[in-house]
Amino acid sequence: MSRFWSPVVHDLTPYVPGEQPKLANLIKLNTNENPFPPSPRVHAAILAELGQDAASLRLYPDPNADLLKQAIARRYAVTAQEVFVGNSSDEVLAHTFQALLQHSAPILFPDITYSFYPVYCGLYGIASRRVPLADDFSINPADYCDPAEAVGGIIFPNPNAPTGRLLPLAAIEQMARARPDCVIVVDEAYIDFGGDTAVPLTQRYDNILVIHTLSKSRALAGLRVGYAIGQPVLIEALERVKNSFNSYPLDRLALVGAVAAIEDVAYYQACNAQVIASREKLIADLQQLGFEVLPSAANFIFGRHPRHDAAALAQALRARSIIVRHFRSSRIEQFLRISIGTPAECQALVDALRELVA
Template identity: 50%
Template structure:
């Protein structure tokens, strides 16, 4: 450990992203990217904006926030944007969680939460999921802060709004962050509860359902007071977090609801077909409300399946963590990609 590092650098344990093997012969089913390209309107908007790259982008991203607001049914002052939802989460930890006050999140969840907690010196408690991986709602009651994904990652399980409401009502004096990276493949959004709960912040991304993982645009929905808190943190770091191309492209994506509905519909249909096929192969598959499937096989270790698939140029995600070390997380790709996966799995399992 470098003696010249700060205390912050020494205590952090950086997040480890999924493998990125950028080869045309590799099928990537490990990072939950959308298998379909973005709307053609996105590409047109980016090309048009490219001629203005000599100018700084809008520090307020107002046109983008208005486009998001129209899609979400909220005024622009209820919308915050930043460079991917991970940056939104980082600003949220700084804006709403205090050192010395313990926050809570599930024990099986998005692994950036403990990273940010340690980085910003915020104590945390992990609330164990039940044996079936559903949330134990009582474990979040009376917390100094709550953050959880819905649908959860990496399980893909969705908590109905009645459960989210229960958490909000038990923590009315502290901020509750619902991380909805996969909500467009699931049920109703907690954003419906924003008019009722001033302590609710909903965090979203355009990386999954909008096919913009490479553009890095995240956003938050909440009361104007919460949005102002995020803006204060952002403007203390960098007022220009979103570049011109990102703002123009993301606004165009929100302006093409038909394409959005078409591609998310395809993924949901492929998810259903793929879950059924995995069960036929002998896997146990959790009921997913995301764009991935979380599954385990009774007679082969998850790590060995991961390795054998990688040797066949198919990447899936394996987490060597307690309780889930025998599970694989498989992104839902195109029908052709999933058929290739099933063919390789059949050969592997026959050995």
């Protein structure tokens, strides 16, 4: 601590990102990165933007990111006025908390979910209530729809993280109808691996905001691009906050790379199909080893072994240069979250676990 800190800093518990270890011959299955490279069009677009001497980098990027907004709008059949872009979905989420969720009533989110949500609440002084997941780790929409409870907003990932469980669109629509006076934020970081996006619902409900990232399904975690889709009144709030914080959040290379990734639909769908196939095979293989694995619509799985401690398994895997994610949190301390790697990486994981649980 320091006497120079602002009062808010003393009480913050920062988000802890997934480990990025620098180990040789590492099989990295802990941060849900895509195992495949981004579209070749991304590389070509970035090289074209740089040109022969990178002279374009002396100029500021487009503060409105018009070309990217238009590409996203075409992809989802919305207007560019319904699209907001930012430097990663985490930044988009941060602006969302400030612009749309900072009210007198508490916001609601699951007790087991993306751990950045309580961090933003602490940073911005937002009251919150964590809603327990059901015994099967699913979200029960009725738990968010009590008319007697004043609510300042609702946010959840779909599929949820770290469980991977998917909430049907009908359940999201149920929340939107039950809570017409608060924003329902659907964080769809993993939706392309097995679910239907809620973007079409934004055309019928003015209180639904959908947030996406290019880090997962477009394999661009290193480029840091995220976006939100909702009706213009919601997007305007995000733009006002963004332009009071950083008018140029996306650099020139990120903008052209993101457009290329969004437009190459065939490539990303083919890669996602491979991830889904690997996921289903990994689930089957782990179940044969005695693991209990939750249904997953994401590019990771969440499972536990009834006879083996999760922390001990994670440590033993690490000794074999295989990194997975273990959360020391109530209710899930015996689970491992395992990102879907290449087929060879998944097989190496299964072989190691077969030795460990035998």
